[in-house]
Amino acid sequence: MIENLTPPATPDALKQARDDFPILSRTVNGKPLIYLDNAASTQKPQSVIDAANRYYSHENANIHRGVHLLSTEATAAYEAARKKLAQYLNASDESEIIFTRGATESVNLIAHSFLEPLIKPGEEILISHMEHHANIVPWQLLAERTGGRLRVAPIDDNGNLELDACLSMMGPKTKLVAIVHVSNAIGTVNPIEAIIAKARENGIATLIDCAQSIQHMRLDVQSMGCDFAVFSGHKMFGPTGIGGLYGKRSLLKRMCPYQGGGDMISHVTFDGTTFKEPPSRFEAGTPHIAGAIGLGVALDYIESIGIETIRDYESQLIEYAVNRLKSCQGVEIVGNPDHRSGAISFIMENAHPHDIGTILDTDGIAIRTGHHCCEPLMNRFGISATARASIALYNNSDDIDALVDSLAKVRALFG
Amino acid sequence: MCADLQSLYRETLIEQSRNPKNNYVLEGANRRSELKNPLCGDVVTIYLSVSGDRIDEASFEAQCCSICRASASMLTTRISGSNRLSAISLAEDLIAFLNESDSVIFENDDSLQALSGVKAFASRIRCATLPWEAFQKAISD
Numbered sequence: 001m002i003e004n005l006t007p008p009a010t011p012d013a014l015k016q017a018r019d020d021f022p023i024l025s026r027t028v029n030g031k032p033l034i035y036l037d038n039a040a041s042t043q044k045p046q047s048v049i050d051a052a053n054r055y056y057s058h059e060n061a062n063i064h065r066g067v068h069l070l071s072t073e074a075t076a077a078y079e080a081a082r083k084k085l086a087q088y089l090n091a092s093d094e095s096e097i098i099f100t101r102g103a104t105e106s107v108n109l110i111a112h113s114f115l116e117p118l119i120k121p122g123e124e125i126l127i128s129h130m131e132h133h134a135n136i137v138p139w140q141l142l143a144e145r146t147g148g149r150l151r152v153a154p155i156d157d158n159g160n161l162e163l164d165a166c167l168s169m170m171g172p173k174t175k176l177v178a179i180v181h182v183s184n185a186i187g188t189v190n191p192i193e194a195i196i197a198k199a200r201e202n203g204i205a206t207l208i209d210c211a212q213s214i215q216h217m218r219l220d221v222q223s224m225g226c227d228f229a230v231f232s233g234h235k236m237f238g239p240t241g242i243g244g245l246y247g248k249r250s251l252l253k254r255m256c257p258y259q260g261g262g263d264m265i266s267h268v269t270f271d272g273t274t275f276k277e278p279p280s281r282f283e284a285g286t287p288h289i290a291g292a293i294g295l296g297v298a299l300d301y302i303e304s305i306g307i308e309t310i311r312d313y314e315s316q317l318i319e320y321a322v323n324r325l326k327s328c329q330g331v332e333i334v335g336n337p338d339h340r341s342g343a344i345s346f347i348m349e350n351a352h353p354h355d356i357g358t359i360l361d362t363d364g365i366a367i368r369t370g371h372h373c374c375e376p377l378m379n380r381f382g383i384s385a386t387a388r389a390s391i392a393l394y395n396n397s398d399d400i401d402a403l404v405d406s407l408a409k410v411r412a413l414f415g
Numbered sequence: 416m417c418a419d420l421q422s423l424y425r426e427t428l429i430e431q432s433r434n435p436k437n438n439y440v441l442e443g444a445n446r447r448s449e450l451k452n453p454l455c456g457d458v459v460t461i462y463l464s465v466s467g468d469r470i471d472e473a474s475f476e477a478q479c480c481s482i483c484r485a486s487a488s489m490l491t492t493r494i495s496g497s498n499r500l501s502a503i504s505l506a507e508d509l510i511a512f513l514n515e516s517d518s519v520i521f522e523n524d525d526s527l528q529a530l531s532g533v534k535a536f537a538s539r540i541r542c543a544t545l546p547w548e549a550f551q552k553a554i555s556d
Contacts, residue, residue, distance in 0.1 A: 354482075362420045384457065385456050
């Protein structure tokens with residue numbers, strides 16, 4: 001079969017996008033930077049960088065506690081960011097958005113505050129074989145503390161979730177299904193609709209790890225019907241150290257606090273403390289105010305282009321990348337999922353991923369090499385590491401062509 | 416190819432990576448240590464047969480990159496048949512040499528000097544030191 005090797009046309013809304021990201025004009029090892037490590041962290045548009053600068057230069061104050069103007073302004077900006085996230089995800093209420101440090105902390109919060117008080121010895125948490133360590137380890141720790149049991153839905157040799165097996169593993173003992181929407185390592189888009197539907201039929205709570213989908217496609221938590229969704233700001237053009245979770249209000253209201261401290265209490269005496277309603281109950285202490293504001297600005301940036309435009313363009317670009325890599329001698333793509341978004345993992349016959357990564361770096365090309373925090377997935381494929389190229393809205397076919405050209409150098413060196 | 420890359424992937428290193436020496440499980444080893452680099456998942460196992468103050472034989476198994484494999488090959492070649500204390504001291508010196516920019520100890524050591532190319536690639540230094548750290552663990556256990 002002749003694969004389609006026609007580069008995708010850049011839509012008008014994305015033609016100037018590269019200019020919005022100042023880092024993309026720097027050089028690396030004397031070559032123009034070609035950034036293909038977006039699944040690890042995306043770059044930041046000037047507007048997000050400016051937002052942090054503006055906040056610290058003109059608005060900086062603590063939130064929710066001052067009567068002075070700066071505090072009022074900072075509070076309004078922080079809460080406006082929450083509202084933007086609620087709108088972006090189509091949450092029914094902005095109180096359903098909790099700010100955290102990122103997807104990892106969000107999973108830990110849900111483990112601690114939602115599941116731990118509910119789960120009994122022998123009851124189960126269902127995850128998949130392609131999860132990031134952030135959606136494995138918190139559940140293992142919880143299982144150890146509670147006597148709960150972690151179960152793992154299998155994947156096939158192409159890196160697709162075995163859906164029938166996954167659905168059949170949901171039973172009366174299952175308390176939570178926690179599944180990744182898009183695999184960070186191999187790019188598989190999981191059929192979360194079918195998983196959530198089956199879980200809901202059986203009264204099982206659902207958590208969707210959206211760290212690798214929120215920047216690539218429209219997420220509507222109400223139509224998805226999940227109970228929780230988690231995400232990281234720095235993977236969606238926002239600052240590091242900020243992220244969050246969506247949780248259904250009915251569940252959040254019943255959940256216990258995650259951390260104790262200021263700003264999450266209604267009333268404190270030495271005899272006891274009462275807690276605020278969500279979202280404040282889960283945001284103890286001074287939050288990452290500048291980060292939240294920056295994340296809000298990152299959402300503005302995504303919406304200014306249009307997430308549907310981004311999704312359509314990226315799906316063509318990733319297909320182009322897959323086809324170009326398939327035609328590359330000595331390159332073997334790891335995972336051939338039915339639906340892919342964002343990332344491609346590959347290995348080469350005689351070159352270890354780290355050697356690939358180093359040689360590409362000298363050409364100014366940034367990719368990720370290693371196990372991508374998915375050791376069980378690597379073991380499933382019988383490998384210890386892959387090289388991974390992952391795209392964002394500012395990448396284009398020239399970036400992919402440069403990657404392919406540089407891989408020829410790897411082959412020349414390692415055979 | 417840029418100069419740093421040429422220095423990193425010298426012929427001797429590529430050759431030892433393709434055809435590593437002592438790359439087997441040592442039957443009858445009385446010391447064994449596995450070390451993993453959790454950042455990348457690379458794993459090296461060093462096997463030693465030690466009698467008294469002498470390392471009679473050393474071998475390794477690894478799932479790792481070219482630099483780590485070449486380094487393990489060089490390590491096991493160098494310490495097989497050597498005095499225990501001098502091997503320990505060699506490992507200490509080599510790890511310091513690769514981690515410290517002003518170290519010149521191995522300037523005249525042709526075989527181990529081949530590893531010095533990693534000094535220009537901070538993220539790859541551990542690739543070269545991992546087998547030596549595994550050796551340190553094996554010999555001190």
